[in-house]
Amino acid sequence: xxxxxxxxxxxxxxxxxxxxxxxxxxxxxxxxxxxxxxxxxxxxxxxxxxxxxxxxxxxxxxxxxxxxxxxxxxxxxxxxxxxxxxxxxxxxxxxxxxxxxxxxxxxxxxxxxxxxxxxxxxxxxxxxxxxxxxxxxxxxxxxxxxxxxxxxxxxxxxxxxxxxxxxxxxxxxxxxxxxxxxxxxxxxxxxxxxxxxxxxxxxxxxxxxxxxxxxxxxxxxxxxxxxxxxxxxxxxxxxxxxxxxxxxxxxxxxxxxxxxxxxxxxxxxxxxxxxxxxxxxxxxxxxxxxxxxxxxxxxxxxxxxxxxxxxxxxxxxxxxxxxxxxxxxxxxxxxxxxxxxxxxxxxxxxxxxxxxxxxxxxxxxxxxxxxxxxxxxxxxxxxxxxxxxxxxxxxxxxxxxxxxxxxxxxxxxxxxxxxx
Amino acid sequence: xxxxxxxxxxxxxxxxxxxxxxxxxxxxxxxxxxxxxxxxxxxxxxxxxxxxxxxxxxxxxxxxxxxxxxxxxxxxxxxxxxxxxxxxxxxxxxxxxxxxxxxxxxxxxxxxxxxxxxxxxxxxxxxxxxxxxxxxxxxxxxxxxxxxxxxxxxxxxxxxxxxxxxxxxxxxxxxxxxxxxxxxxxxxxxxxxxxxxxxxxxxxxxxxxxxxxxxxxxxxxxxxxxxxxxxxxxxxxxxxxxxxxxxxxxxxxxxxxxxxxxxxxxxxxxxxxxxxxxxxxxxxxxxxxxxxxxxxxxxxxxxxxxxxxxxxxxxxxxxxxxxxxxxxxxxxxxxxxxxxxxxxxxxxxxxxxxxxxxxxxxxxxxxxxxxxxxxxxxxxxxxxxxxxxxxxxxxxxxxxxxxxxxxxxxxxxxxxxxxxxxxxxxxxxxxxxxxxxxxxxxxxxxxxxxxxxxxxxxxxxxxxxxxxxxxxxxxxxxxxxxxxxxxxxxxxxxxxxxxxxxxx
Numbered sequence: 001x002x003x004x005x006x007x008x009x010x011x012x013x014x015x016x017x018x019x020x021x022x023x024x025x026x027x028x029x030x031x032x033x034x035x036x037x038x039x040x041x042x043x044x045x046x047x048x049x050x051x052x053x054x055x056x057x058x059x060x061x062x063x064x065x066x067x068x069x070x071x072x073x074x075x076x077x078x079x080x081x082x083x084x085x086x087x088x089x090x091x092x093x094x095x096x097x098x099x100x101x102x103x104x105x106x107x108x109x110x111x112x113x114x115x116x117x118x119x120x121x122x123x124x125x126x127x128x129x130x131x132x133x134x135x136x137x138x139x140x141x142x143x144x145x146x147x148x149x150x151x152x153x154x155x156x157x158x159x160x161x162x163x164x165x166x167x168x169x170x171x172x173x174x175x176x177x178x179x180x181x182x183x184x185x186x187x188x189x190x191x192x193x194x195x196x197x198x199x200x201x202x203x204x205x206x207x208x209x210x211x212x213x214x215x216x217x218x219x220x221x222x223x224x225x226x227x228x229x230x231x232x233x234x235x236x237x238x239x240x241x242x243x244x245x246x247x248x249x250x251x252x253x254x255x256x257x258x259x260x261x262x263x264x265x266x267x268x269x270x271x272x273x274x275x276x277x278x279x280x281x282x283x284x285x286x287x288x289x290x291x292x293x294x295x296x297x298x299x300x301x302x303x304x305x306x307x308x309x310x311x312x313x314x315x316x317x318x319x320x321x322x323x324x325x326x327x328x329x330x331x332x333x334x335x336x337x338x339x340x341x342x343x344x345x346x347x348x349x350x351x352x353x354x355x356x357x358x359x360x361x362x363x364x365x366x367x368x369x370x371x372x373x374x375x376x377x378x379x380x381x382x383x384x385x386x387x388x389x390x391x392x393x394x395x396x397x398x399x400x401x402x403x404x405x406x407x408x409x410x411x412x413x414x415x416x417x418x419x420x
Numbered sequence: 421x422x423x424x425x426x427x428x429x430x431x432x433x434x435x436x437x438x439x440x441x442x443x444x445x446x447x448x449x450x451x452x453x454x455x456x457x458x459x460x461x462x463x464x465x466x467x468x469x470x471x472x473x474x475x476x477x478x479x480x481x482x483x484x485x486x487x488x489x490x491x492x493x494x495x496x497x498x499x500x501x502x503x504x505x506x507x508x509x510x511x512x513x514x515x516x517x518x519x520x521x522x523x524x525x526x527x528x529x530x531x532x533x534x535x536x537x538x539x540x541x542x543x544x545x546x547x548x549x550x551x552x553x554x555x556x557x558x559x560x561x562x563x564x565x566x567x568x569x570x571x572x573x574x575x576x577x578x579x580x581x582x583x584x585x586x587x588x589x590x591x592x593x594x595x596x597x598x599x600x601x602x603x604x605x606x607x608x609x610x611x612x613x614x615x616x617x618x619x620x621x622x623x624x625x626x627x628x629x630x631x632x633x634x635x636x637x638x639x640x641x642x643x644x645x646x647x648x649x650x651x652x653x654x655x656x657x658x659x660x661x662x663x664x665x666x667x668x669x670x671x672x673x674x675x676x677x678x679x680x681x682x683x684x685x686x687x688x689x690x691x692x693x694x695x696x697x698x699x700x701x702x703x704x705x706x707x708x709x710x711x712x713x714x715x716x717x718x719x720x721x722x723x724x725x726x727x728x729x730x731x732x733x734x735x736x737x738x739x740x741x742x743x744x745x746x747x748x749x750x751x752x753x754x755x756x757x758x759x760x761x762x763x764x765x766x767x768x769x770x771x772x773x774x775x776x777x778x779x780x781x782x783x784x785x786x787x788x789x790x791x792x793x794x795x796x797x798x799x800x801x802x803x804x805x806x807x808x809x810x811x812x813x814x815x816x817x818x819x820x821x822x823x824x825x826x827x828x829x830x831x832x833x834x835x836x837x838x839x840x841x842x843x844x845x846x847x848x849x850x851x852x853x854x855x856x857x858x859x860x861x862x863x864x865x866x867x868x869x870x871x872x873x874x875x876x877x878x879x880x881x882x883x884x885x886x887x888x889x890x891x892x893x894x895x896x897x898x899x900x901x902x903x904x905x906x907x908x909x910x911x912x913x914x915x916x917x918x919x920x921x922x923x924x
Binding site: 003004005006007008010014015017018019020021022023024025051059060061062063064065066067068069070071072073074075076077078079080082083084085086087088089090091112113114115 | 434437438441457458459460461462463464467469470473474482483484485486487488490491492494495498514521578582586589590591592593594734735736737738739742745810811812813814815816817818819820822823824825826827828829830831834838841842844845851852853855872874875876877878879880881882883884886887890
């Protein structure tokens with residue numbers, strides 16, 4: 001009459017399709033929410049899910065129902081002191097008991113709030129940057145592995161043969177296979193000895209026994225020293241690559257000429273670089289260096305939101321970077337990445353100094369150095385100096401950015417290098 | 421009669437569920453509960469949310485609105501703002517009841533008694549469910565619907581299908597027959613006839629909109645004189661499915677699917693108080709019987725009573741938790757009171773319920789369960805005692821008056837009045853606006869006129885304008901919605917034409 005069915009192993013994501021449809025439908029609102037979230041998030045905090053809120057009226061599904069007004073009578077429970085005929089001013093926000101109806105009509109002010117998963121969030125983040133799909137997958141998955149030892153197997157390639165294990169196995173096999181013959185041999189030899197006391201060496205019985213002993217010795221000899229059966233191979237399996245540590249330098253010009261817009265673009269650029277690094281390295285430190293005429297190491301908040309005025313001496317930041325690298329991040333332990341954002345403005349004589357510091361004290365030590373110039377004006381003198389760096393160093397990339405979509409090309413080079 | 425309890429701890433196992441189920445089934449049979457075979461399905465919390473999102477349909481077609489429902493529940497659940505309801509039960513044969521794996525043994529037993537026996541027997545025996553739903557065919561039909569819509573998405577694009585579904589959903593409360601008995605559903609026949617129906621329907625529509633000038637004079641005159649439809653049609657989706665001039669055959673089929681499913685859920689919307697009251701009454705009665713027989717421990721019954729008390733809690737009107745009358749509370753109180761009236765009638769009961777006072781309570785309750793819906797159930801069985809216990813009072817809100825007025829309270833002279841108003845409060849006919857297809861301008865611009873007949877001067881919510889866009893999408897030509905007051909004059913018109921939306 002009855003059945004009990006265990007459905008727990010059935011897919012739990014029956015709603016996944018519906019969820020996707022929902023997200024597709026409210027693309028624009030979600031995109032805006034993601035953009036807002038990026039502005040609020042810290043550079044190192046990108047890789048998380050995000051709460052998104054959409055105005056309720058956008059998501060409501062309309063249907064015919066009564067609005068306020070007319071004449072209606074409602075029954076309520078819990079009367080305390082009311083008497084028939086009591087009159088009261090109409091409560092604000094609809095009559096009693098209609099609170100629920102009002103919100104059903106979708107005109108409540110509360111936003112519809114839900115959570116985007118990390119993957120969905122990144123999807124929207126990437127979309128803005130117009131990353132090609134290949135790069136998206138690279139960023140979204142961790143697929144680097146390393147071979148690690150995992151015991152021994154009886155099958156494998158010759159180069160992995162474990163000699164000690166194989167020989168130990170062979171020896172065991174030889175002992176085991178020899179055992180019955182050895183026993184018989186000892187016995188036969190003992191018999192021979194007693195026979196020899198009674199008979200002549202040429203006696204037929206002695207001959208027979210000697211022949212048997214000969215046979216046994218041959219048999220024992222024929223047991224192979226090593227057999228394919230004995231071979232043992234070192235086993236190696238794929239394990240996610242144990243990642244090393246990296247440090248990322250964010251260098252930004254905070255002089256008066258960098259406005260909110262420029263900083264936002266720089267922030268997205270830094271975020272993308274950080275995200276890329278998290279795919280490759282387990283531990284990442286971020287160093288924020290801001291500069292105008294002098295450079296200083298600051299925390300993220302100050303980095304993005306403080307506003308300084310005055311001139312610009314880029315070399316000050318490079319000096320500081322070089323100093324920090326030498327003091328705290330030996331290249332034997334750290335992979336060093338640096339990203340510099342600026343509007344390109346610099347003191348005239350300083351740009352030459354910049355190139356010198358870069359060539360001598362920074363480029364040899366870093367994995368990658370990216371420079372973005374955020375400006376709509378013509379190129380400034382720093383750009384010209386950096387151009388020559390670009391031809392000398394393969395790990396140097398530079399790009400002028402006017403819009404957010406321009407950020408990606410800077411990365412193209414980096415990813416190309418990765419896929420080689 | 422003292423026996424060894426079935427289990428001592430709150431952990432459940434498949435064997436224990438089976439044992440509890442057998443005992444619950446035995447007791448339910450003793451009380452004469454007639455049910456479909458039971459299928460208990462163990463699911464995870466995530467799966468429960470899936471089930472939520474598809475409004476309890478075990479198989480549903482895909483649509484963004486279900487996704488919205490899902491992310492909403494998921495968020496609330498994760499933030500801990502919402503516990504998951506402990507029961508979802510499908511009106512199908514066999515009757516499927518979900519048990520969530522996180523629940524304790526007590527809760528599982530509660531759900532089995534509540535859903536698999538309470539709701540199940542209600543589904544099988546209540547006249548509305550018997551008339552309007554086919555428990556043996558619904559799963560097949562949902563499967564057909566899911567596959568059909570998936571096929572349409574493939575062939576005509578997801579956006580096209582989504583647009584039609586959006587529009588149908590907006591009208592789904594107006595896609596039910598309230599009085600006519602619908603044809604039985606069966607997937608095999610559905611599929612067989614579907615092709616045939618597509619062609620036939622299209623030919624009918626073509627007939628209706630024929631512009632070939634054969635016997636022109638005559639037909640023209642005829643059309644001018646008669647309204648079409650001849651009688652106003654309450655089932656708007658049905659009318660659209662059969663008569664909308666521009667819909668493709670597959671679009672008609674989708675309209676049909678939405679209204680068929682709406683029809684399937686229609687009885688549930690009309691029997692909330694009764695259905696929940698009945699199920700709650702039985703979980704309470706059955707589990708107490710288990711306790712009396714010594715089959716469950718004190719701990720079990722205390723855990724049970726705690727959740728039971730939460731379920732039937734009715735906050736007063738001035739409580740921050742108040743959101744209308746709790747159907748579990750009212751239903752349970754009324755069911756329990758019917759039993760009391762049968763077993764221990766007072767003089768008052770004998771006066772109010774001469775037919776049932778002192779009668780066999782099981783027979784009386786089964787009769788009540790089988791033959792009523794919320795509206796009539798309340799008007800028949802709401803007793804003065806329940807009115808007093810709930811301290812019910814009525815408030816009249818008339819927008820012509822400055823104040824609202826308490827029109828009755830729980831005293832002798834008002835019992836009848838309160839009973840009548842509460843019954844009216846559950847009358848879907850007056851809760852939902854009365855909107856019907858009134859006329860189609862067949863010889864002219866093919867516009868569709870819907871008529872909203874006002875009740876107690878209640879206006880339509882202004883979101884009606886949005887709904888009209890959907891009506892227009894389905895109809896394909898201009899649509900009008902006239903609101904007619906009780907004295908017959910048109911007081912408001914929504915118009916949705918190709919050039920936009922007007923209200924005047």
